[in-house]
Amino acid sequence: MFTNISWTDYFIAVAILLTTYYLFVGLRYFSADLRDLVSGKSNMKLMVGVSYDTVRENNQTPEKNYPGESPALETTTDDDFAEVEHLIGRLKNAIADASGRKLIPLEFKQYLHLVLQEYPNIKNSPLQSSINELIASECEKYGAVTLSEDEVELLWKDAL
Numbered sequence: 001m002f003t004n005i006s007w008t009d010y011f012i013a014v015a016i017l018l019t020t021y022y023l024f025v026g027l028r029y030f031s032a033d034l035r036d037l038v039s040g041k042s043n044m045k046l047m048v049g050v051s052y053d054t055v056r057e058n059n060q061t062p063e064k065n066y067p068g069e070s071p072a073l074e075t076t077t078d079d080d081f082a083e084v085e086h087l088i089g090r091l092k093n094a095i096a097d098a099s100g101r102k103l104i105p106l107e108f109k110q111y112l113h114l115v116l117q118e119y120p121n122i123k124n125s126p127l128q129s130s131i132n133e134l135i136a137s138e139c140e141k142y143g144a145v146t147l148s149e150d151e152v153e154l155l156w157k158d159a160l
Contacts, residue, residue: 080121080122080125080127083119083121083122084122084127084130084131087115087116087119087122087131088131088134090115090118091112091115091131091134091135091138092138094111094112094115095112095135095138095139095142096142098111098112098142098145099142099143103145105145108145109145109147109151109155112135112152112155113155116155116156123156128156129149131152132149132152132153133149135147135152135155136148136149136152
């Protein structure tokens, strides 16, 4: 039965199947990354055998000061902004979820505390005050629990 199939036909069939499989996986799980790559929003960086610490050191290049630019934002990298964007999305979802589930204030504060603890790099960054303002405004918007910026500041710390 298999004597009628040549090695060439076998390799072509395997190549077609592998191509189909990797296209499916790429489109299924990495469609957003591929879309950003094709549109030019992100660069493809291939880092094999490079530690994360080495990459962080290489990415921290001195930036030029422009008039009117905040000196606190000089030390903020693109990774920090990406982390802040991810935190903002998590916070908006968490506050909307807590509002929908009608959590009591203590549970709500513990929930936000756990989310904030996942982002220790932002805790002492210059962007923390903006995050605090966002949390206060989102809480006011959904009416879940009204939190002031001082109360949000306490959520970053271990005291509840």
